[in-house]
Amino acid sequence: MTRLLSTIRLDVLQQWRQGFYYAGAFVAVIFIVVLHQVNPAVYPGVLPGLVLMGLMITTFYFIAGLVLFEKSEGVLQALVVSPLRVDEYLGAKLVSLTFLAMIEQVAVVLLTYVWRVGFAGMNIGLLLLGMLITSLVNVLLGFIVIARFDSINEFLLPSAPIAMLLLAPFLHLSGLVNFPPLLLVPTGGAMVLLQWAFAPLETFPVPVWQSVAAIALAVIGIGVGYVLSRRTFKTFIVEGS
Amino acid sequence: MIEVKDLVFTYPGATKPALKGITFEIAQGEVLGFLGPSGAGKSTTQKILIGLLSSYQGTVRVKGKEVNDWGPDYYEHIGVSFEVPNHYLKLTGLENLNYFRSLYSGEVEDPMRLLELVGLADDGDTPVGQYSKGMRVRLTVARSLLHKPELIFLDEPTAGLDPVNARKVMAIVERLQAEGRTIFLTTHNMQVADRLADRVAFIVDGEIPTIDAPRDLKLRHGKRQVQVEFHQNGSLAAQTFPLDGLGENNTFIELIRRENVETIHTQETTLENVFIEVTGRELG
Numbered sequence: 001m002t003r004l005l006s007t008i009r010l011d012v013l014q015q016w017r018q019g020f021y022y023a024g025a026f027v028a029v030i031f032i033v034v035l036h037q038v039n040p041a042v043y044p045g046v047l048p049g050l051v052l053m054g055l056m057i058t059t060f061y062f063i064a065g066l067v068l069f070e071k072s073e074g075v076l077q078a079l080v081v082s083p084l085r086v087d088e089y090l091g092a093k094l095v096s097l098t099f100l101a102m103i104e105q106v107a108v109v110l111l112t113y114v115w116r117v118g119f120a121g122m123n124i125g126l127l128l129l130g131m132l133i134t135s136l137v138n139v140l141l142g143f144i145v146i147a148r149f150d151s152i153n154e155f156l157l158p159s160a161p162i163a164m165l166l167l168a169p170f171l172h173l174s175g176l177v178n179f180p181p182l183l184l185v186p187t188g189g190a191m192v193l194l195q196w197a198f199a200p201l202e203t204f205p206v207p208v209w210q211s212v213a214a215i216a217l218a219v220i221g222i223g224v225g226y227v228l229s230r231r232t233f234k235t236f237i238v239e240g241s
Numbered sequence: 242m243i244e245v246k247d248l249v250f251t252y253p254g255a256t257k258p259a260l261k262g263i264t265f266e267i268a269q270g271e272v273l274g275f276l277g278p279s280g281a282g283k284s285t286t287q288k289i290l291i292g293l294l295s296s297y298q299g300t301v302r303v304k305g306k307e308v309n310d311w312g313p314d315y316y317e318h319i320g321v322s323f324e325v326p327n328h329y330l331k332l333t334g335l336e337n338l339n340y341f342r343s344l345y346s347g348e349v350e351d352p353m354r355l356l357e358l359v360g361l362a363d364d365g366d367t368p369v370g371q372y373s374k375g376m377r378v379r380l381t382v383a384r385s386l387l388h389k390p391e392l393i394f395l396d397e398p399t400a401g402l403d404p405v406n407a408r409k410v411m412a413i414v415e416r417l418q419a420e421g422r423t424i425f426l427t428t429h430n431m432q433v434a435d436r437l438a439d440r441v442a443f444i445v446d447g448e449i450p451t452i453d454a455p456r457d458l459k460l461r462h463g464k465r466q467v468q469v470e471f472h473q474n475g476s477l478a479a480q481t482f483p484l485d486g487l488g489e490n491n492t493f494i495e496l497i498r499r500e501n502v503e504t505i506h507t508q509e510t511t512l513e514n515v516f517i518e519v520t521g522r523e524l525g
Contacts, residue, residue: 006343010329017331074327078384081291081321082344083313238293 003084007092011066015096018069024058024104035112043113044121048194049170051105051127052134052187056166058101059138063093064146064155071150076237086233090226093143098135105131113198123197130193133218137186138166140225147236169214175205183210186225189218242392242423243267243290248299250285259285261447262299269391272414272424274438274455276431278522282447283427284396290425291321291394303392317347320385324397324427326377330370334361334380337369338387345388355383358416360409375406382413393417396427411436431513441512445520455512462518463509469493471500481508 015021031050035043070076079089106128113122145162149155169188171177173195182188192204192211201208244266251258260282267273277283288294289301292308292315301308304318328337338352356362359379369377378398385393398414399407414437417424428434434441435455442452451458465484470477482493484507497505510518517523 003344006340010332010340013336014329014331073330074323074325075329077323078321078327078341080293081316081319082341083316083346084344085313 004088004091007084007088008095011092011096012099014069015062015066015100018065020062020065020100023062024100027054027057028104028107031108032111035108036116040113040116043117044198047109047113047198048130048191051108051131051194052167052170052191054105054108055101055131055134056138056163058104059097059135060142060159060163060166062097062100063139063142064152064159066093066097067143067146068150068152068155080238086230089233090140090143090229094136094139097139098132101135102128102131121198126193127197130190130197133193133215133222134187134190136222137190137218137225140222140229141166141186143229144225144232147232173204173206173211173214180206180210183214184217186218186221189215189221242269242271242304243425244300244302245286245290246300248286248289248297248301250289250294250297252285253296259447260289260297263444263447263449265442265449265452267423267425269423270418270421272418272426272437272439273452274434274441275425275427275444276429276434276441276516277444278429281444283429283444285447286444287394287396287425287427291319292316317345317388318390318392320388320390320393322381322385322393322395322398324400326374326381328369328377328380328384331368333366333368334372334376335365337380338384341384342387347388349388350386352383352387355386358386359383359413375402378402379406379410379413382410386417390422392423392425394425394427397430398426398428399430399433400428407433431511431516435512443516443520445522451519458515459509459512462515463507466508467493467505468508469496469500469505470503471496472503473500477503 031054035047035050038046109122109127141162145158146155165185166187169182169185169191172179172182173188173191192214195204196211201211204211246264247262248260248264249258249262250260263282263286265273275283275286285294289297290303290308292311295309303311303315308315328334329340332340334356335352338355342349342352353362353365356365359382361376361379361383364372364376369380372380378401382395382398385395395414398410402410411433414424414426418437424437426434426438438455440452440454441458442449453461466481467484467487468479468481470479472478480496482490487493496502
């Protein structure tokens, strides 16, 4: 536990000194300014998508930046010959980046929806759960991808289609297309929760069972992502050192 | 402390093995210099010994236990100092050591004492990003000692250092040696190996043709001769004599009495010459 706690502390300190908190604040300010230009009546429709996008930037892309810093500084080489366990390494990344992403997006919701509409019509529990699942999925997926690359340029090319794939369940959940297999993408369940936080499940353009299945698949996706992340760590970080 | 027997390793996708059945042992408290040119198998051997490559054939036992059977606790017992310094550059030297110190469950050193040992006590609160190459190397060595390991792996500990810093690092290694620590020293610097190693192993193309004490190797491969340099008629002249029976060699005695002697050297060879003679290769 001491190793996990000290690694979480180190990751937060690293993220602070590398300017990740300033970048997160910048994203939040942009979202808040934009949302203050529109009528609050549209918030339930646009906020889930914006929150999801903000979380993706702060988790999927920030984990890539963090791991690239660790690779360029060579510290991963030092960590793999220390008693730090892979679970503690991944756990610290999940906790520290989820914390950063969630305070950023909670601030967005507080300074837009709550500021202008109040707490009415919003389910905070579902919102936080949706944010949590989104963050965990994105951190794990970001790690699995970035572990294979040594520079941001190499990462950006495959990251674009992956980011689009992560947003794809929105097409089905919003009723734009009728293609249930899109819910296999783990962010689908997180999207359901984020939408559900602002609107009743029964009002969704897809059957309720599909929404519930999407949430279950997202939870399973986190488990699968974690197992894959552990394997990725061994193959690309330990044996690649 | 370390027993390696018939170690073979082939990288995935490679047609030839990187290690072709090497065998060696390192006793408790011994410093073994592992010498070889780039690509000879030094790094592969070290990676296997420190548990980073597990798909090897043969036996690799550390402290009586197969390396693949050790779990993460293995790193409570060994210290590793890599050739390229690797630190969190936005953190200070002290913050770096404090973080790594928190990862160990056993008895640990006071980071400030280690910074003093490597001559960085006044720079503990400076971000490592502002350290010179020599300071970063010394911090790497300090980090490898945080948990008082019995077995230390030092990979090119003086590479890229100026003579002053190189001397400082060698003095640290000598101190560890005096404390009875076992050291696996990977280097292609013959002077470092000659000064620090109790024995040296030459590795070339994944094989170890020779392991012995540097002094024994130099004596065995050198000439049992003495060369005298002296001034004669305004120019420098040299004459060699057999070392055996030198005290009764009248020509030698007459020469050192009569001439203006400049130098007298026995003709043992250098470790580098031994390496070239044994392996047919040069270190580069």
